[in-house]
Amino acid sequence: MSRRDRDRPQAAASPVTVTVCRGCCCGTEEKHPGVDHAGQYERLRAAVGTAGRVRAVKCLDACTHSNVVVVGPSGAGRAAGGRPVWLGWVLADDMVDEIAAWVHAGGPGLADPPGLLDLQEISVSRRIREGLPD
Template structure:
């Protein structure tokens, strides 16, 4: 009787860079940021990130004083290299959206430093806020 090779479980796909965009009570509203095309920004961000990562919009990240808030979370590889989620505030200009897409395509946190002026937009959140976020 011939022996069959043991089946190896399929490798789980590596977690990509994730860009979380706040679109709740303050972020993403024309009431707080008139003249900003919020839907256009989200579409531009998705196009800029492309297949290098994923972009998701959430209701509220509870950091309204920094509106518009975007969190760039490292890929699995970036985490292994020491990368941690980077909170960016006041993401209102098109060049910032383009730089986020460029960063994700280059590998994101833990792999490469943030390009352009993104480091000036970075802020720290409280543990209460950070721990209360959905996975």
């Protein structure tokens, strides 16, 4: 066990984290007219409820795939081998529902993504992945 692991005894209790990009491209009417970005974010927060944590960040630097959402594993999911999953083009309400269902099922490492979310998965550079705030 590393010192870092000893210093973080609550790691197994950490929830699934859903990070929603709402910066320069994602979440803008200019790039995605007709999408209720604020409503979508609030629907996601309500649907996830206490099963996880939803947060918005300014920019995840993956603008060609906007709207970008990252689903990070819980402590238990990470222990089971789960890693953050980057999703692109999250624009429809059914995607919000599927993300929330995945969080309720345990998220990365504990449950496979439901529906068509696996088709939304994107790859980003290590530089971008490492820039995601904790």
